[in-house]
Amino acid sequence: MELTAEDRSQLAGDQGEPVALAMRVLTRLGDVYGAERFIPITRAHVVGSSYQICGEAGIAIYERLVAQGARVRVTTTLDPGSIDFDHWRQFAMPEHVAQRQVRLKELLEAMGVVPTWNCTPYYFANVPVFNERVAWSESSAVVFVNSVIGARTNRLAAYVDLCAALTGKMPDFGLYRDEARRGTHLFLLERGLEERFGMQLYPTLGYLVGQRVGDGVPVIEGLERTPSLDAFKLLGAAMASTGSVAMYHVVGHTPEAPTREAALGGGTPRATWRIDAEEIARAVEERISTAPPGAVDLVALGCPHASLDQLATYARLIAGRRVADSTRLWISTSFMVAELAERAGYLPVLRQAGAEIIVGTCVVNAPLAGWGFRVMATDAGKFAYYAPANLGVKILFLTTEECIEAAVTGQGRRRPA
Ligand code: F3S
DSSP, rough: OOOOHHHHHHHHHTOOOHHHHHHHHHHHHHHHOOOOSSEEEEEEETTTHHHHHHHHHHHHHHHHHHHHOOOOSSSSEEOOOOTTTTTTTTTTHHHHHHHHHHHHHHHHHHHOOOOOSSOOTTTTTTOOOTOOBBEEEOOOHHIIIIIIOOOOOBBBOTHHHHHHHTTTEEEEEEGSSSGGSSEEEEEEEOTTHHHHHHGGHHHHHHHHHHHHHTTSOOEEEESSSOOHHHHHHHHHHHHHSSSOOOOEETTTSSOOOSSSSHHHTOOSSSEEEEEEEHHHHHHHIIOOOOSSSOOOOOOEEEEEEEOOHHHHHHHHTTTTTOOTTOOEEEEEEOOOHHHHHHHHHHHHHHHHOOOEEEESTTTSSSOOOOOOOOOOEOOOOHHHHHHHHHOOOEEEEHHHHHHHHHHHHSSSSOOOO
């Protein structure tokens, strides 16, 4: 890489050892990916926030950085931790994990991060604009800001995100550059899928697309209505789970895809697939679901962390009813959204019905396997993909409405189409 005088001075340690260490990591990364220079970034979002991810090695690294005076120099938010800081006992999260997560929190805060503890930083506190260069690592947030906002980031690994935050720069490669943002695979949708499947279309489509494209940039054509913010969120999160997708285009609806030609950057797709209602229905029942309709002992909603609109929907659906004794209804969200939902009256309704709100973590990030759940119902493609490994559950993939019914009756059933 070609280094400026400022880059060389940072590498030499003129701005302290943490910056020098971060520059060594980033320079090596840039060399590996063929970057020619560094570019400034304005925001970071860090996944090395959870004890499940960092472990003792991460704490040791942060202890050293803090002792050496490390400070982030751009707005830097945090992904979920491994506990709900205020309610970890309610969810039987192990005490030693809680203690170590609190230490992690102290160290991260000492470096000047904004302690958001959520996977949806684009709702509050860390909202980039079109074309802004940022350095993010949470896969569902990366795919959202690249695709829906048109900001630019690669899908970073833990600690690389922090290196960017400490230096305020990243090597110029991958999705920072126009050529990597061009669509690589084309998906042509049958008309009327939104009408038929509602919100369940988006995580299901994302799940299927991610499996096919790996780390490509899919172009989806055929959505007749602009998806809501939550629909885009569910679509991208699922795609970034089953594949390593960091960006997608929806022709006519995302900012870099006014037309198919623009989305493909004038090129030809490596492959073209048609997706119809039958394939979506089969994916819901056979590919994403691993359990048949029947008894469920956990219903998990809020992946990525629930928005205010989603909490309003859950409250409307369950108002005046009660979660079955045989079942738990757990909803993950951030403390900022929870605070607003409290004031808006949604959380009191949910709590009255017996729902439990997990704040700042989720069933994938927290140590919850001790509960011994067998079947989990969810409406989220990302939960469906990762929860089996963390919780040891089978998955019943349902619509949001069906999930609430499952929580109330203890039985997961699909409504006839
Ligand atoms: Fe967020 Fe947990 Fe889903 S971190 S994206 S709620 S798996």
